[in-house]
Every structure is written in structure tokens, then in C-alpha cells.
Amino acid sequence: MKKNWRVCLSSMFAIFLVVSATGCNAQPATSKSTITSSSPTGSAAHAVVQKNPHWSYEGEEGPEHWGELEKDFAACGNGHEQSPVNIEHTRMEASQTQQPIQVHYTNTKVSILNNGHTIQINAASPGNTIVLDGTKFTLKQFHFHHPSEHQIDGKNADMELHFVHQGDNGSTAVLGVLIQGGKENKAFSRIWSKLPKDVSQEEALEGELNLATLLPKDLHSIRYNGSLTTPPCTEHVNWTVLEQPIEMSADQISQFATLFPDNHRPVQQLGARELTADK
Numbered sequence: 001m002k003k004n005w006r007v008c009l010s011s012m013f014a015i016f017l018v019v020s021a022t023g024c025n026a027q028p029a030t031s032k033s034t035i036t037s038s039s040p041t042g043s044a045a046h047a048v049v050q051k052n053p054h055w056s057y058e059g060e061e062g063p064e065h066w067g068e069l070e071k072d073f074a075a076c077g078n079g080h081e082q083s084p085v086n087i088e089h090t091r092m093e094a095s096q097t098q099q100p101i102q103v104h105y106t107n108t109k110v111s112i113l114n115n116g117h118t119i120q121i122n123a124a125s126p127g128n129t130i131v132l133d134g135t136k137f138t139l140k141q142f143h144f145h146h147p148s149e150h151q152i153d154g155k156n157a158d159m160e161l162h163f164v165h166q167g168d169n170g171s172t173a174v175l176g177v178l179i180q181g182g183k184e185n186k187a188f189s190r191i192w193s194k195l196p197k198d199v200s201q202e203e204a205l206e207g208e209l210n211l212a213t214l215l216p217k218d219l220h221s222i223r224y225n226g227s228l229t230t231p232p233c234t235e236h237v238n239w240t241v242l243e244q245p246i247e248m249s250a251d252q253i254s255q256f257a258t259l260f261p262d263n264h265r266p267v268q269q270l271g272a273r274e275l276t277a278d279k
């Protein structure tokens with residue numbers, strides 16, 4: 001009888017372990033992987049597919065603890081140039097040299113992925129680029145946060161869109177666009193009609209999407225040096241946040257919020273960093 005109890009207890013413990021192991025990403029233990037790339041735009045870096053995401057937006061694996069969760073995530077806790085930040089108008093400096101961002105986005109075949117942390121749109125074509133003061137960066141993917149990660153004068157917007165780019169030398173540039181509640185945004189309706197509900201579910205969008213239609217008309221921006229806003233919080237990211245937000249209807253925002261009630265990292269100390277506005 002005693003022996004039976006021991007067997008029973010140890011199988012219960014084994015079941016508990018399996019549940020714990022799968023609990024963090026709602027995926028079967030068999031599909032577990034330990035891929036944790038530290039490449040800035042590589043998989044797993046900036047809200048990209050991560051098979052075993054040992055982090056979340058709340059509780060013991062929430063943003064306050066990211067730096068302690070993995071050795072590779074140390075910058076999340078001890079970095080000095082972290083993102084997002086509060087963009088205070090009083091801290092902005094008009095640059096004498098900073099040219100407005102040049103965006104060359106075009107018709108692109110895309111797929112829509114639920115990576116467990118956000119909805120990420122992968123752009124298959126290398127033909128979408130931005131130019132920041134003469135340096136070209138190629139779009140890899142874009143994704144969403146709810147509510148916004150950056151603040152303007154201490155206030156969050158309803159959502160934020162991040163276009164993640166990589167330069168020829170491997171450097172990362174992210175273009176952030178704030179999203180305010182307002183009119184329905186038809187440019188997003190095809191994506192929104194296919195939002196994948198399950199983690200790791202990926203849907204191909206039929207035809208092509210003109211990515212230029214996703215941006216506001218005015219491309220004036222604020223720039224600063226920051227980091228990825230998800231583990232491993234890698235620094236030396238060129239941040240460009242557009243001053244003009246885009247709009248989405250309350251319905252569109254709540255469709256996203258149903259899947260991701262809160263997937264934003266709180267603002268980090270700006271410290272001595274400069275926020276520069278276009279000249």
C-alpha cells in the first residue's frame with residue numbers, strides 16, 4: 001500500500017512537471033524548443049516566433065522580472081538604453097541635420113502569425129525599405145502592442161504598430177506608429193479578418209498588401225537610441241516614432257484586445273539620451 005502511494009505521488013509529480021513546462025506557452029511539451037536567438041531581428045528577438053517563450057506580460061515572468069529569467073535577457077534588467085520611453089515634448093530637441101524618414105513600402109505577400117506575444121505580419125519580399133539619414137534598412141516583420149508602449153507626454157495610445165527592419169550590417173531599426181481610437185481603418189481590414197486565435201497559428205493572406213497604406217500621411221518623427229521592447233531587450237536599436245498617429249475603430253481595437261489584453265512593456269528611464277525631432 002505504501003509503495004502504491006509512492007508510485008501514485010511520483011506520477012502526480014510527473015504530471016505536475018508536464019503542466020508546469022507547458023503552462024508558459026500553451027503548447028504541448030513535445031514541441032518544446034530551446035531556441036533563444038539573441039540576434040536583434042532574428043527569430044525570438046523582437047516579438048518573433050519563440051517556441052518556448054519563458055516570459056510574459058504579467059506575474060512572475062512579467063516585465064519586472066525579464067532580466068532575471070535567462071542569462072541572455074540580462075539587458076532587460078541592467079541595460080541603460082532601454083525601450084519604450086515616455087516622449088516628453090519638453091525633452092525633444094530639433095535636429096539641425098535629421099532628415100525625415102524615407103519609407104519605400106510596396107505591394108507585398110504577407111503571412112499573419114500569432115506568436116503567443118503578439119500578432120506578427122511577416123513580409124516575404126525584401127523590397128520594403130526605409131532610409132534613415134542615408135542608411136537603408138529592410139523590413140522583416142511588423143506587429144502590434146495593446147496598449148501602446150511609447151508614451152507621449154506621459155500618455156499611452158490605444159495601440160502601437162512596430163515595423164522591424166534590419167540594416168546590411170545587421171543593425172536594427174524599428175519604426176513605431178501610435179494607434180488611436182477613431183474611424184475604422186480599412187487598410188487593416190484584410191489582416192483583421194484573419195487574426196489567428198491560436199499560438200503558432202499562421203495564416204497566409206491572399207494576394208498582396210500595399211504596406212504603404214498602413215502609415216499616416218505625415219512622416220515627421222522623433223528618434224532616439226533604444227532597445228528591443230521584448231526579451232532579450234538587445235540595445236543599439238535605432239528608434240523612429242512617428243508624430244502623427246493612425247486610427248482604428250473601437251471594434252478593431254477590441255478584436256485585438258480579445259487576443260492580447262495587455263502586451264506592452266512599461267516605459268523605461270530615458271536618462272541622458274536625446275530625443276531628436278526632424279529639422
Ligand SMILES: [Zn+2]
Pocket residue numbers: 046047143144145162229
Ligand atoms: Zn514591438
